[in-house]
Amino acid sequence: MEPFRVHRGLAVPLDRINVDTDQIVPKQFLKRVERTGFGQFLFYDWRYDEQGQPRPDFVLNLPRYQGATILITGANFGCGSSREHAPWALKEYGFRAILAPSFADIFYNNCLNNGLLPVRLEAEVVGELMRRATEEEGYYVTVDLEACQVRDDHGLVQPFELDAFRRRMLLEGLDPIDITLEHEAAIRAYEAAHPGW
Amino acid sequence: MAGKTLFDKVWEAHVVVEEPGKPPLLYIDLHLLHEVTSPQAFEGLRLAGRRVRRPDLTFATMDHNVPTTPRIPGQPLSPDPIAAQQMETLIRNCREFGITLFDLYSPDQGIVHIIGPQLGLTQPGKTIVCGDSHTSTHGAFGALAFGIGTSEVEHVLATQTLPQWKPKSMEIWIEGELGLGVTAKDVILGLIGQIGTDGATGYVVEYRGPVVERMTMEERMTICNMAIEAGARAGMVAPDATTFAYLEGRRYAPKGAAFERAVAYWETLPTDPDATFDHRVVFDVSRLAPQVTWGTSPGMVTDVTGRVPDPSEFADPETRRAAERALEYMGLEPGTPIQEIKIDRVFIGSCTNARLEDLRAAAQVVRGKKVAPGVRAMVVPGSQWIKYQAEQEGLDQIFKEAGFEWREAGCSMCLGMNQDILQPGERCASTSNRNFEGRQGRGGRTHLVSPVMAAAAAIYGHFVDVRELGVLTA
Ligand code: SF4
Numbered sequence: 001m002e003p004f005r006v007h008r009g010l011a012v013p014l015d016r017i018n019v020d021t022d023q024i025v026p027k028q029f030l031k032r033v034e035r036t037g038f039g040q041f042l043f044y045d046w047r048y049d050e051q052g053q054p055r056p057d058f059v060l061n062l063p064r065y066q067g068a069t070i071l072i073t074g075a076n077f078g079c080g081s082s083r084e085h086a087p088w089a090l091k092e093y094g095f096r097a098i099l100a101p102s103f104a105d106i107f108y109n110n111c112l113n114n115g116l117l118p119v120r121l122e123a124e125v126v127g128e129l130m131r132r133a134t135e136e137e138g139y140y141v142t143v144d145l146e147a148c149q150v151r152d153d154h155g156l157v158q159p160f161e162l163d164a165f166r167r168r169m170l171l172e173g174l175d176p177i178d179i180t181l182e183h184e185a186a187i188r189a190y191e192a193a194h195p196g197w
Numbered sequence: 198m199a200g201k202t203l204f205d206k207v208w209e210a211h212v213v214v215e216e217p218g219k220p221p222l223l224y225i226d227l228h229l230l231h232e233v234t235s236p237q238a239f240e241g242l243r244l245a246g247r248r249v250r251r252p253d254l255t256f257a258t259m260d261h262n263v264p265t266t267p268r269i270p271g272q273p274l275s276p277d278p279i280a281a282q283q284m285e286t287l288i289r290n291c292r293e294f295g296i297t298l299f300d301l302y303s304p305d306q307g308i309v310h311i312i313g314p315q316l317g318l319t320q321p322g323k324t325i326v327c328g329d330s331h332t333s334t335h336g337a338f339g340a341l342a343f344g345i346g347t348s349e350v351e352h353v354l355a356t357q358t359l360p361q362w363k364p365k366s367m368e369i370w371i372e373g374e375l376g377l378g379v380t381a382k383d384v385i386l387g388l389i390g391q392i393g394t395d396g397a398t399g400y401v402v403e404y405r406g407p408v409v410e411r412m413t414m415e416e417r418m419t420i421c422n423m424a425i426e427a428g429a430r431a432g433m434v435a436p437d438a439t440t441f442a443y444l445e446g447r448r449y450a451p452k453g454a455a456f457e458r459a460v461a462y463w464e465t466l467p468t469d470p471d472a473t474f475d476h477r478v479v480f481d482v483s484r485l486a487p488q489v490t491w492g493t494s495p496g497m498v499t500d501v502t503g504r505v506p507d508p509s510e511f512a513d514p515e516t517r518r519a520a521e522r523a524l525e526y527m528g529l530e531p532g533t534p535i536q537e538i539k540i541d542r543v544f545i546g547s548c549t550n551a552r553l554e555d556l557r558a559a560a561q562v563v564r565g566k567k568v569a570p571g572v573r574a575m576v577v578p579g580s581q582w583i584k585y586q587a588e589q590e591g592l593d594q595i596f597k598e599a600g601f602e603w604r605e606a607g608c609s610m611c612l613g614m615n616q617d618i619l620q621p622g623e624r625c626a627s628t629s630n631r632n633f634e635g636r637q638g639r640g641g642r643t644h645l646v647s648p649v650m651a652a653a654a655a656i657y658g659h660f661v662d663v664r665e666l667g668v669l670t671a
Contacts, residue, residue, distance in 0.1 A: 016522075022633040031614070035237045074515060075395065079428065081612075082345060082346055083346075114348065163218075181356060183213065186214045
């Protein structure tokens with residue numbers, strides 16, 4: 001997994017609550033058998049009209065947000081389906097971190113398993129970041145996992161939390177399966193003690 | 198010492214390793230696979246040179262993108278070559294790794310959350326995962342069942358375990374008396390309307406109380422299915438005599454003396470009287486009416502006797518904007534009576550409401566009537582077994598004579614990954630679980646309802662209060 005330590009990037013505001021994974025990657029694009037190739041389908045129905053032309057007013061299509069790597073958005077982001085295609089698409093599009101008041105559980109885990117950092121912040125803080133990213137052209141945010149802080153260039157410093165285990169996995173880019181396999185003996189013992197009916 | 202909840206008991210029985218500062222490693226008893234979320238997991242295994250640790254605890258089916266038209270051996274699996282490739286990939290993976298697969302031609306094929314219980318794979322006290330959020334359905338049996346992503350699917354394939362922080366616990370106490378025509382679907386929709394689509398985020402929910410105790414397994418599955426729509430990690434119901442009677446004799450359920458031993462264990466699982474939950478919600482169903490969603494999130498729901506709300510009624514600005522956007526997408530005017538909303542399509546199907554009981558209830562409404570002119574209605578049984586049983590009972594004739602299409606099993610228009618989709622602007626009464634924008638087809642408008650409400654809408658061409666038709670019997 002790609003490690004995540006400190007990332008500074010252009011922030012884009014997506015001012016919606018309850019953004020579901022059907023919006024992040026519509027289902028007609030889930031038929032690929034690879035993990036790659038989903039970035040082009042990110043927010044497809046919001047980015048493109050019926051003729052496949054970019055919708056000029058959708059925030060990701062505005063010239064000033066091209067190259068954004070940090071997504072600022074509303075509560076309950078990533079609700080709905082468990083499709084990991086959603087974080088794959090966000091990552092491939094270029095996002096490294098998502099800042100929101102809350103995330104759906106499965107989506108949150110899926111992000112962490114792909115080196116995409118979901119950061120939970122107070123709703124007021126997200127609102128302020130969203131305001132700044134809307135008003136100021138070229139608004140950059142630093143997401144620092146070493147210090148567990150979100151910062152901007154105007155002195156905003158906001159701590160966030162991530163459990164120590166998850167944090168280490170991300171900082172070092174560890175493979176969760178390798179870590180679990182260190183417990184092979186314990187798994188075998190569990191199986192021996194629970195033979196089933 | 199304080200007592201334990203059902204969730205505590207199932208959790209503790211599956212902890213393989215617990216170390217300070219790390220998520221406990223949970224053993225997984227049953228892993229279900231389908232064609233859409235598994236290919237990348239198998240590919241990962243192959244690249245790392247790993248095998249499937251317990252193919253005997255792993256079962257696969259195809260459901261999400263299968264066609265629901267008649268299946269003719271020798272024909273391509275799907276007219277869509279990419280979907281066909283995804284199914285062929287699953288066949289190859291299951292063969293290579295030694296996993297039992299209920300493929301398109303199997304009499305056991307069906308929606309993954311419907312066939313697990315039907316085959317007796319789903320049992321009380323088990324930990325069950327699947328790369329699909331509605332895995333929560335299996336919690337109806339007192340199992341701890343939750344959806345996972347593809348990386349986690351790979352993790353479980355390789356290790357039969359999953360590192361997991363223990364979620365908090367929530368009791369949802371359901372009391373009162375359900376009126377005739379008010380169903381489990383209305384209970385869960387009404388509940389989500391009350392607590393919100395993130396009302397249970399971070400929690401494992403246990404549904405309790407007299408209404409739940411009286412529910413059939415099918416009804417319990419419906420409310421557990423949509424626990425995820427309230428944000429819950431899982432929904433659970435304590436196993437009881439209803440559960441045991443459902444399981445006895447099913448193919449993968451324990452038999453004879455083993456069944457007796459299993460029941461003796463399952464009887465120890467219900468929450469102790471002195472156990473406490475992290476959070477408690479009480480939901481009284483006595484005045485609950487049939488529910489209809491009006492927006493693009495399952496929490497945007499109201500009584501069939503109600504009206505489309507005016508967004509300006511919502512105090513919270515974010516909720517107001519979400520409601521405005523939803524009404525625009527849905528093409529609805531504030532204040533419109535729900536019963537005046539005309540529909541173009543009806544879908545009776547999905548892992549929420551496509552079991553035999555659901556089809557029987559819908560058939561009661563449809564019997565001897567005709568689908569309204571201009572409405573296209575379809576029934577997609579949740580599994581081939583259900584389809585067969587329904588045909589034995591003549592339900593297919595009732596639907597077909599009324600003008601419904603009678604289809605082969607699959608997810609179908611629940612998510613529209615196959616050919617069964619809404620056209621832009623079409624409005625659908627659907628028994629599924631999600632009314633997200635574009636869920637049933639780009640630009641399609643979904644109203645979530647119960648099977649009897651969907652059936653009634655098909656006959657009248659608009660929503661009607663099924664209680665007033667006088668066709669339902671208890
Ligand atoms: S029926 Fe719908 S909700 Fe259920 S598994 Fe299929 S797509 Fe998911």
